[in-house]
Amino acid sequence: MDSSFSADAAFPPNAESARASHAPGQQGAASPHDAAAPRSSPAQLPEKAGETTPENPWPLSKLSHALHGYVQKAPAAWVEGQVIEVNQRARVCYVTLRDLQEEASVNVTLFQKEMARLERPLEQGSRVVVSLKADFYVKTGRLSMLGRDIRPVGLGDLLERLERLRRALADEGLFDPARKKPLPVLPHRVGLITGRNSDAEKDVVRNATNRWPGVQFEIREVPVQGAGSARAVIGALEELDRMAEVDVIVIARGGGAFEDLLSFSDEALLRAVFAADTPVVSAIGHENDQPLLDHVADVRASTPTDAGKRIVPDVQDERLRLSQARSALDRAVGTMIEREQQGLATVRSRPVLAQPDGMILVREEDLDRWRTRAWSAASSLTLRAQDSVAQMRARVRALSPQQTLDRGYAVVQTPDGSVLTDATRAEVGQWLTVRLASGELGVDVTGTSTRRPGEH
Structure with a gap:
């Protein structure tokens, strides 16, 4: 207990004023006279709890009064929780509140005047905000919580909170389509986070298996409603995200009331989904149910059944596409071969290939013609040169002295x-x-x- 507790608390009239104790410095069993001797008088009691000793303790009533005074100094606090138990008495109502996220609960005492302010009686599962003031009862040493004001959290309040959270996350870019990861074409192993023995699990597994019989599942069954459900989903998500063999993670839950799906709008869960390295598919509720998880997840499925269809391809469709692709390939290859055959026939029908010696014959005729022309030209040139030489010889002879x-x-x-x-x-x-x-x-x-x- 805090050592600041002082000794100025009032004592009841019948409080003990002496305690039996051993004499200081002695060891072993005390004598009957020592046991009967008083330890200290009220004026000699320690001022603070930290100053008490086995030889000089506080009376129990002093500690109780000190605790009462210390608790009374604590201010009242507004808290939010979920009603899990209501015990209505004549003038007092005992309510058990549970934290919305963690396994923590507290008993609250509400008096008749506080209950009279409510428009409708409290019910199990209701979300409320209440002003709590701690109270320590001296006679029994019991700490209790007194509810001074209680207010149900209405749908409008929840929607307003979700809208503020939605805008804040959108401004941070958690809804940006450019940051969403694509689903694998054919996942080998699918991680599934869902409720225990839920219809959502059966819908996802059945539809995915019907579409692709070879798909395998890594299933984590966790609470998907109420206190601690968001934390449980986060733990399962982080575990599956660390498994290298898991190619895609599906978070699935069946339909329910708006309050039942609030866990999937929890900010911590949304940030965990955004930070995951594995693509995440949101399959929460029905088509009209849109928790914030649908906006952060990489793919939104309208229902768990739709998720089973999205994560794996249909084997029948793939076989049909494969058959169509094979047929298209056969037609393309056949068309190409036929076109090449026609081109080859066209090339072979050309004279150069139909009569390959024709080109040689044409060139031979050209060669003969050119040879004849060359011979004629050379002969003509020779004759003309001979005539020129004869004429020149005659002129030279005519001009020579011998002539x-x-x-x-x-x-x-x-x-x-x-x-x-x-x-x-x-x-x-x-x-x-x-x-x-x-x-x-x-x-x-x-x-x-x-x-x-x-x-x-």
Whole structure:
């Protein structure tokens, strides 16, 4: 007990004023005189509880009065809870309240005037807010809670709270579609969180198994209503999320009243679903039931039956799609082969492949024609060149000195070999050589003359 309890509390008139005790410093059994001797007088009692000792204790009544005074100083507190038991007496009503999330309960005493303010009697399962004031009863040492004011939590109040929470979570991005994880195409193992032996469990398992017989389930049965249900769902969710073999998690519950589904709008549960690495499917209630979990979950199923259809594909549909895909593939391959065959036939029908030697024959004819043209051109050029050479030879011959000599002319040369063209350059008695068309003559100059041919 707190050591601040003081000794100024009043004592009842018949309170004991002495206690038997051992003498200080002695050990072993006390003597009869020591046992009968008083320990201390009221004036010598410790002021605080922390100062009491086995040799100098408080009377029990002092502790009770100190506790009563200490509890009376505690202020009243408004709390919210769920009524789980109502015991109506003549002028007093005893109510047991349970916490909405954890396993904690307290007994509340309500007097007739407080109950008279209620518009309707309290019922089990009702959610209320009540002002509680702690009271310690000295005679019995019993701590009780007195209810000074009690108010039912109406549907409007709950809806207002949920709307505030919805707006706050939406502003944080917990409802953002871009952050939602896609479901696996074919999950090998499905985690299922549902109530014990519930119809929701049967609907999910039956519909999923009918659609895909090979699917396996990892089922966690937890309370899905009342105090502690949200915490239980969170524990199961975290356990399944840690299992690597679980590909998708389904949280399922059947329909119920609005208050029955409040656990699935719990803020802690919503944040746990948002933080999970495994995709989460919400399958709570019916189509019209929309707890906040539907907005945070990666996929919302209208009912547990719908969840069983969403998490796995239909084996019949997949077989039909596979057959259709196989048929489409066969048609595509057949069409491609037929088209390629037609293209190959078209290529083979071309002259270059139908008569491959035709191209060679055409080229052979071209080669013969080009050879003939080349031979003709070369022959023509040769003939023209021969004619040119003959003409040039004739011109050269016509212009050669020998041709002149052949016509009867002669070339006179001096002894030094130079041609004599002027008679005045010759001297009488000079030896000259006369070259004829055939042969030479040696002559002596007997005289010279400047007469030109044709002159007399």
